[in-house]
Amino acid sequence: MSVSLNETLISAETVKQHASRESCWIIVHGKVYDVTNFLDEHPGGSKIILKYAGRDATEAYEPIHPPDAITTNLPTSKHLGAIDPATIVAVVKEVSEEEKRRQALLATRPPLDEIVNLHDFEAVARVVLPEKAWAYYSSASDDEITIRENRLAFQRVWFRPRVLRNVAHVDWSTTILGQKSSLPVYISATALGKLGHPDGELNLTRAAGKHGVIQMIATLASCSFDEIIDAGVPGQPFFVQLYVNRDREITKRYVQHAEKRGVKGLFITVDAPQLGRREKDMRLKLIGDTSGAKVQEGQKDVPKDQGVARAISAFIDPSLCWDDIPWFRSITKMPIILKGISTAEDALLAYxxxxxGIVLSNHGGRQLDTARSALEILVEVTEALKKRGTTRPFDVFVDGGVRRASDVLKALALGAKAVGVGRAFLYAFCAYGQPGVEKAIQIFRDELEMNMRLLGVRTLSELRPEMVDARALNVHTGAVPEDNLFRTTYQPLALAKFRDSRL
Ligand SMILES: Cc1cc2nc3c(=O)[nH]c(=O)nc-3n(C[C@H](O)[C@H](O)[C@H](O)COP(=O)(O)O)c2cc1C
Known part of the structure; x- marks a missing residue:
């Protein structure tokens, strides 16, 4: 806790006297704030703030808000000063049995050099993550058909490798929206990184900077936008993901600030006018709440069973439509990419x-369940764009279910410029922090090198649609060899539980 010399010091006793709806003060990161007038504006509802009225709210605040959320949302007149350290009474918190067990598991997780593929990260994360973090990250919507299809779709595409092509030297570097990238892969936006690791998204930033990979910063990142940019190495390229706020002034400020800080691409998420019902996440919210994200508690318009995701996304504007695109083009010179396109019709409208450009994506299976995989959509989109004839650069990206470099090569052969990866990087840092992300990048490199050699391509530009057999892509029945690694890490949905499990 830092206290500057001329800062007003406020005693814990004084703060305690402001513990009501009429006068509500809270402490966050050692500073005292008057949030009385903000209670009804809080996207997570007023009740959760009132729970911490008159005391320290840092622990509940930290995993689900960027550090500067409170300072940017409250007028400076409501920043009252610093808590007087001499008046703080240390509270010894008991570590729960569940947390002790988790820490023990974390200490005995497999050493990083025994991690050989991206599924391994998921398997470790599933064991070492707090239950609520795992539920939020791994969940997908409704029956979770689409999240599973995202994986299976890659297995319905088969390679047609070429041989005797002198593949002594292979190069998998590329450019994405004009930015150099050491991989044909970018880190896609995933929200609330601190639920899974104390450094949150900074794990991604540092690893990406070191290895020349581009990170897309999420609107709902746990670390603040500036904190992430500041953690980058000089000249490190970033993209930013945008959830469009009902208040367009806020959106405009965010976009223009991102551009000023040198961000190289604006990815507007268009597949989330309402967040999907993610039952793993919802179900845990129903079973008491003692740790992790507590944002949904008591929120007026979001019932308690709605999970973390829905509670933090109330600001997203469901009225967003094609007519808004010229406005976005008028407020920024950054390339604009629509993230979450699922049909050739919308791909053409986007053009x-x-x-x-566009990202063919179903949000990692978290939005409309039984939406098709990006890979399947890619085939119809590439055909439609070819038929129309494009006269200016227009990039098509895909994401969802990528766990192997062979997945990446299939997508590129079918016309994608690059591929977004969400969970695999997320699980890598949840399990091992920054070194985990670096290892994930290394795994992509190793697999790309081997697969490119075996496929007979020296550079990514040599990939052709003829190098894959995608005839089965639209066939949603029929046996394929089982993906054992994915099947063992995939956690099936559960049914409602009786309160007393002995009955
Ligand atoms: C935990 C989690 C949080 C996500 N948060 C966002 C988000 O805030 N905005 C967004 O546009 N997409 C979000 N996504 C979707 C990803 O950007 C990406 O489309 C998806 O993760 C790709 O699938 P994959 O996880 O199988 O790689 C999220 C995905 C996950 C798993």
Whole structure:
């Protein structure tokens, strides 16, 4: 806790006297704030703030808010000063049995050099993550058909490798929206990184900077936007993901600030006018709440069973439509990419709207369940764009279910410019921090080198649609060899539990 010399010091006793709806003060990171007038504006509802009225709210605040959320949302007149350290009474918190067990598991997790593929990270994360973090990260919508299809789709595409092509030297570097990238892979936006690791998204930033990979910063990152940018190495390229706020002034400020800080691409999420019902996440919210994210508690318009995701996304504007695109083009010169396109029809509309590209994505299976995989959509989108004839650069990206470099090569052969990866990087840092992300990047490199040699391509530009057999992609029945690693890490949905399990 830092206290500057001229800062007003406020005693814990004084703060304690402001513990009501009429006068509500809270302490966050050692500073005292008057949040009385903010209670009804808080996206997570007023009740959760009132729970911490008159006391320290840092622990509940930390995993689900960027550090500067409170300072930017409250007028400076409500920043009252610093808590007087001499008046703080240390509270010894008991570590729960569950947490002790988790720490023990973390200490005995497999050493990083025994991690050989991206599934391994998921298997470790599933064991060492707090239950609520695992539920939020791994969940997908409804029956979770799409999240599973995302994986299976890659296995319905088969390679047609070429031989005798002198593959002594292979190069998998590329450019993405004009930015150099050491991989044809970028880190896709995943929210609330601190639920899974104290350094949150900074694990991604540091590893990406070191290895020339591009990170897309999530609107709902746990670390603040500036904190992430500041953690980058000089010249490190970033993209930013945007959830469009009902208040367009806030959106405009965010976008223009990102551009000023040198961000190289604006990815507007268009597949989330309402967040999907993610039952693993919802179910845990129903079973008491003692740790982790508590944002949904008591929120007025979000019932308690809605999980973390829905509670933090109330600000997203469901009225967003094609007519808004010219406005976005008027407020920024960054390339604009629409993230979450699922049909050739919308891909063509996106092209006509003047944006620079699209991400074919179903949000990692977290939005409309039984939406098709990005890989399947890619085939119809590439055909439609070819038929129309494009006269300006227009990039098509895909994401969802990528766990192997062979997945990446299939997508590129079918016309994708690069591929987004969400969970695999997320699980890598949850299990091992920054070194985990670096290892994940290394695994992609090793697999790309081997697969490119075996496929007979020296550079990514040599990939051709003829190098894959995608005829089965639209066939949603029929046997394929089982993906054992994915099947063992995939956790099936559960049914409602009786309160007394002995009955
Ligand atoms: C935990 C989690 C949080 C996510 N948060 C966001 C988000 O805030 N905004 C967004 O556009 N997409 C979000 N996504 C979707 C990812 O950007 C990406 O589309 C998806 O993760 C790709 O699938 P994969 O996880 O199988 O790689 C999230 C995905 C996960 C798993």
């Amino acid at each position: 006509e709207s003047g944006v620079q």
